[in-house]
Amino acid sequence: MFKKKEILITAFALFSLFFGAGNLILPPLLGFNAGNQWLIVTIGFCLSAMVIPLLGILAHAKLQGTLMDFGKKVSPTFSLIFSFFIYAIAVALPGPRTASVTHEMAIQPYWDISPWVTSSIYFGLVFIFAINRSRILGVLGKLLTPAIILILLFVIGITIFSFPFDFGTTNITNPFSNGILEGYQTFDAIGAVVVGGVIIISINLKHTDASYEDKRSMIRKAGWIAGLALFLIYMGLILSGALVHSAFPEDTTRTALLSGLAKQSLGNVGNIFLSILVAIACFTTAVGIVTGTADFVKSRCNDSQLAYTLTAIIGSVLGILIGKFDVGYIIIVALPSLMFIYPITVILILLNVVPEKWGSSFVFRAVTLTTILFSIPDFLNSIPALTPKPETFSWIPLQEYSLGWALPALATFILTNVFIRLSR
Structure with a gap:
């Protein structure tokens, strides 16, 4: 049996792997636009951004394999194609989006620098870290997530107690389905089928003598804890966005709203600190995506290091080219691919549960x-x-x-x- 401390550490690792750029910037604006329908969009958002990813982790607890195992009952060929599309989407959309979020939150407010420069330097460093497989990122991740969670709790708490519970009217036609579709943009269902395998490998390496049932029980408990934490953060950020409807212009952007909430709650210093933490958190996510994609290609090419390097180069170049666009544009571009691959991912998760x-x-x-x-x-x-x-x-x-x-x-x-x- 695993100790409670090990379960908490695994839950923390899961939360860290899920909690990225989209998880931060999407909920506040969703609440801002939802107004008095904030609770309905919260339920919809959490269904696709928390419940389905949680089920993905439970499916991994059952399978205790890799991404390839999710579609193996359809056919090996389908499983390979599905895995390819998952990694291709990850390296082409959420990866570059981390550079865009970094530019809009941590660079643009303080320096007059072109997005080209930001994305070029950003993914140049991503490539260096991916090639060297630096362990610094793991250390940073363990320190970053608690700091970000602490700051967000302060932002949410101060906002809730500072603004009256006076919600504006919603400008969303279908709040529930809109919340579900906005949850697609977190890429968390895709993240679940990818990062769950990482957790499985880590547990197998550290606990070689643990039984299948013990590992399954531990992963399930850790998944529920991580899921509850995500739900509380999501609900708090959506509620915060709904409460400040009169404090920001109607055309405010996702990053501007998050920065504005932090500034109103914590002042300039707190906002700067949050921007730095978000930038580094985005960077660790980008390195993880490029590294994971390169590992997948390497495994399909007889463990060729050349295949790994070329994939890392392609992933970094795509990051530079796409990462120069603003966050809103990348979210719009990502929608068609998500509307196709997300339902398939959701169904494979459910069927494996x-x-x-x-x-x-x-x-x-x-x-x-x-x-x-x-x-x-x-x-x-x-x-x-x-x-x-x-x-x-x-x-x-x-x-x-x-x-x-x-x-x-x-x-x-x-x-x-x-x-x-x-x-x-």
């Missing part, structure tokens, strides 16, 4: 294929130039909420299981 008797290979294949097919309309609707006429897919349930894949996937899951039972 259910008991084995309900998750046969046949069920995996049928439900995953259904999800892919019914994700296409949401994908098309997220691209302005390709947006079909509203009535084209109106027959699909929940299509107006960009969740057209959900009920067909559920129906396929139920029908395939009924078919299997009747066939026996």
